[in-house]
Amino acid sequence: MKGGWNQTGVTVSVWRYDANTGVWVDAPGGIAEDPNIYRFEYLCLINNNNNFDVPCLAAAVRCDQGRDGRPVRWYTSLRVFDPPIWSAVRPDRCVYLEKPVDVLGQIAAQIQTKFQQLPINSGSSVTQPSPHTLRGAETNFYAEAAEQTFSVDMLGQDVAIVARPVQYSWSYGDGTSLGPQTAAGGPLPQDRWGERTLTSHVYAQTGDFPVVLTTHFQGTYSVNGGPPLPIPGQGSFSSPPQTVSVWRSITRNYADTCLQNPQGQGCPGVAPPPP
Amino acid sequence: MVVEGVQTKFIESSPAEYQVLIQVYQDTLSYYRADKTLDEKTERGPANGDIMVASYTGGAWRAVTVEHLAKSR
Numbered sequence: 001m002k003g004g005w006n007q008t009g010v011t012v013s014v015w016r017y018d019a020n021t022g023v024w025v026d027a028p029g030g031i032a033e034d035p036n037i038y039r040f041e042y043l044c045l046i047n048n049n050n051n052f053d054v055p056c057l058a059a060a061v062r063c064d065q066g067r068d069g070r071p072v073r074w075y076t077s078l079r080v081f082d083p084p085i086w087s088a089v090r091p092d093r094c095v096y097l098e099k100p101v102d103v104l105g106q107i108a109a110q111i112q113t114k115f116q117q118l119p120i121n122s123g124s125s126v127t128q129p130s131p132h133t134l135r136g137a138e139t140n141f142y143a144e145a146a147e148q149t150f151s152v153d154m155l156g157q158d159v160a161i162v163a164r165p166v167q168y169s170w171s172y173g174d175g176t177s178l179g180p181q182t183a184a185g186g187p188l189p190q191d192r193w194g195e196r197t198l199t200s201h202v203y204a205q206t207g208d209f210p211v212v213l214t215t216h217f218q219g220t221y222s223v224n225g226g227p228p229l230p231i232p233g234q235g236s237f238s239s240p241p242q243t244v245s246v247w248r249s250i251t252r253n254y255a256d257t258c259l260q261n262p263q264g265q266g267c268p269g270v271a272p273p274p275p
Numbered sequence: 276m277v278v279e280g281v282q283t284k285f286i287e288s289s290p291a292e293y294q295v296l297i298q299v300y301q302d303t304l305s306y307y308r309a310d311k312t313l314d315e316k317t318e319r320g321p322a323n324g325d326i327m328v329a330s331y332t333g334g335a336w337r338a339v340t341v342e343h344l345a346k347s348r
Contacts, residue, residue: 022286087321
């Protein structure tokens, strides 16, 4: 190709074969027909019987941009030569059965949605005391949620996802809630029930309240056993509501036992006083 | 330079001028410094298609033009 500047811009001419005259013409303009022809040969084929030499493949150019990638060596010859005079074109390249796609990039784009759709167990909320607690008393709640591992197939790749609980929120069912915050809480021995904890709650009213624990998970994923990569965002999973019955307590003191005074308040068969 | 093939049909493209197609590649080159140490070794280049316009005048062949057929890749 020749090029030169003139007043109106670049003038380009190319050598092009003119079949009518049998000569190569230095014609103005346009893209020339490629004067070369090309072909490729598979590298590492054993005796052309479709078996590949594995050690040879390991040393050849890596063809992992798509499914069934194979290394090939390209050859070119001027079209005018009959028979062609094949000359190797380096470096070696790859051929694929399908158009290669950026499968890791596609997985990265989909992983957050996939993570939020996983059947992750939110864990459960434990109440102390349970199933009944008292109005005006500290009721201790704590979460029991565990790290979970999932193996899923994404775009034909094995993807291992690890979900780790990192934050917790409680909806106490009486219109109040706690969190999200990092404390999962913990069990209290029975003789300390009623103590205030990081995750305890005081009910102001009696009644049955549906308590929902929402556990927020952070995830990592690894593709085909590769290094773990963080999943952006969090996945939030809620437990089914658990009912907490809040009762009230009234303390009454009596001088007699029920044997001494069978009609006394609180004795068997005696109606309770109006509240 | 390694010449892999040469072809001409001996058609006169203009009086006493003929076209020759040549396929050549640049073999590896080693550049040495004055103290005989290796400075650089280049890789073998891909094959190029060249055209030479040659004229026969006065009992001798002369190259009128030698160019690449296409811009080298």
